[in-house]
Amino acid sequence: MQIHILTIQIGNLHPLFVHLPIGILTFAFILEVYLKIKKSEQTDIAKLALGLTAITALFSLGTGWLLGDNGGYDELALSRHKWMAVGLTVCSILLFVLRTLPHNWCKKVYVPLFLVTLALLGITGHLGGNMTHGDDFLFKEHTVSEVAIVDINKANAYKDIIQPILDSKCVSCHNANKAKGDLLLTSKASIIAGGENGSILDSINGEAASLLTRLHLPLDNKLHMPPKGKVQLTAEEISLLKWWIKNNNCFDCTVEETDASPQTKSILKTLEKDTTALGILTATAEIVPLEWISKMNANGYSVIPLAEESPLLIVTLASKNNITSKDFKYLNEYAENIVELNLAYTNFNDDLASALPKFKNLLKLQLQKTKITSAALKDIENLSLLESLNLYGTAVKSDAFEHIKKLKNLKKLYLYQTAITNTELASLKKEKPNLITKHLADTLFNNAVLNNPYIVDASDFFNDKLDLQLEHVFKSATIFYTTDGTEPDTTATKYTSPISIKESKTVKFFAHKKDWIQSDVVTANIKKSGLLLDSIWLQKKPHENYRGDGANTLKDLKRGTINFQDGSWLAYQGENLNTTIAFNKPKKISTVSVGSLTKPTSWIFHPIGYKIWASNNNKDFKLLKSVKLPIPKKYVDDAIAFYDITFEETEAKFVKIEVENITKNPVWHPNPGGQSWVFVDEILIN
Secondary structure (H helix, E strand, C coil), X not given: CHHHHHHHHHHCCHHHHCHHHHHHHHHHHHHHHHHHHHCCCCCHHHHHHHHHHHHHHHHHHHHHHHHHHCCCECHHHHHHHHHHHHHHHHHHHHHHHHHHCCCHHHHHHHHHHHHHHHHHHHHHHHHHHHHHHCCCCCCCCCCCCCCCECCHHHCEHHHHHHHHHHHHHCCCXXXXXXXXXXXXXXXXXXXXXXXXXXXXXXXXXXXXXXXXXXXXXXXCCCCCCCCCCCCCCCHHHHHHHHHHHHCCCCCCCEHHHCCCCHHHHHHHHCCECCCCHHHHHHHHCCCCCHHHHHHHHHCCCEEEECCCCCCCEEEXXXXXXXXXXXXXXXXXXXXXXXXXXECCCCCCCCCXXXXXXXXXXXXXXXXXXXXXXXXXXXXXXXXCCCCEEECCCCCCCHHHHHHHCCCCCCCEEECCCCCCCHHHHHHHHHHCCCCEEECCHHHCCCCCEXXXXXXXXXXXXXXXXXXXXXXXXXXXXXXXXXXXXXXXXXXXXXXXXXXXECCCEEEEEEEXXXXXXXXXXXXXXXXXXXXXXXXXXXXXXXXXXXXXXXXXXXXXXXXXXXXXXXXXXXXXECCCEEEEEEEEEEEEEEEEEEEEEEEHHHCECCCCEEEEEEECCCCCCEEEEEEECCCCCCCCCCEEEEEEEEEEEEEEEEEXXXXXXXXXXXXXXXXXXXXXXXXXXXXXXX
């Protein structure tokens, strides 16, 4: 038994030795060519190279022979590889002998034998590679042909979900050429058949299936799979294997036919791929800087993300009568991110239409009540992704159809109050039967949703007083708001002039317009900046990926965004944030406010506790307030918030603050127990 173990250990050295003769022999050949060109008589270095080739080839052959005897490889492939390796080793030794002997016949045989040896080197290496990586490894197409799962509920549990995991993490050691433990994981039949230790789907000692047991063994354990050094399965992949086995390792069922926990359903949902144009653009487009969006909005444009954290944009210039080509030049910087462009009720015309081809990813274009004619459609026909085109109230005629027909993805076309007749429209429908045409007034604004109103020159902080100005792209829309944190409706205060704010407020507002669906409610947390924090320092450095501007991030009056990688957050993983603030002289304080972020899908949660201490000498600190908050019991929406900690008015020169991290993801999280994050961006003291 000990001898057998020793041979296994020696055999395992084969991957170490096998590359040496390959490299040295190749170098020796290049060296010989170099010496021949230079007509050099320096032969010692060539002999040394060939001698090392022969020695390392012997070591490689010996260790490889022992490794092959340990089993797990296709016998025919192994036999071919072995005997080719024997031939390579013999030829390597003969090359060294011929290079050493002075006879003329040796020189004549030397070059042909060298070429034969190189050929054997290539064949032996190729056969070895086939055993390790598969017969078609060298010539197969290595780009992964990923099958997109559009509806996870209809996906096959094994074929679409489990098999790809096995192919990427397990099949390299359990295939037809290299079946470790006589186990193949390439098909349903081979998985059910199992290997020398039985089926991997059977339980061990009445516990988990053998496959799951091996996955959970310590990495250093010889029975752990995949072995140390191989790419390991992720926690999500292990969860999916567990789910599959729990459902009787069903090979033919769909996901909707299985039982799955909320955590598993959440993981499965991430496997869905949105194959629509919108989904593809969302996955490939780069995020637009918030600074650019803010600058555009400040200059009178309405630029908003299609959805929270989406890189795609909706741009509205509706009702503007002074649009020029410069407006489009400003938008060109991120033209590829713009998927909806609203130019309705503007002075947009045929000349300005030449700017539209730059917006090649447009899905929706609104040109109603503009000054365009059919000629403008020439500049639109190459917008291959366009799905919705509104030409209501324009001067277009049926000659526009030749351009509209080229819009292959067009699904909706609005033509009310144009010169196009129903007869002409019927001819277009024959050629594009799937096109939905809107030719009646009562269908024009069905389900039209108002864009959200916005704050002009938005600011999250103020010193003494703030006049909050709200606007909407439609001047005729009415804005309703509240300042007490309650949800507004049409009975709330109607916005008529800037809102005067003297204390911290939560302002909620929305837009309303007759015959339109009201906008979403927008929430703005406006904070009074409070006392000037003269000095601030951290007890421990934040995580290197989220360190903002160091401790200054907590007092720079710049709020972080939902995009936690915006450089405006300090973050700690699995531990608390501790900071100390100093005033130049003692101040009376009664409130500490801490800004934080929650984003459960990224393992980020609001703090679950706060502690506030005060001191006048930076030594004797008195605990002013300790707050404990509950761990969330279910998924919460992504949000930015301020938490106010109030206490009896105290005079202090130094204030120490601890922000308590949840430290581990809750049990309901898809990755329960993972080290969670706490993100803090601002601390205010009043």
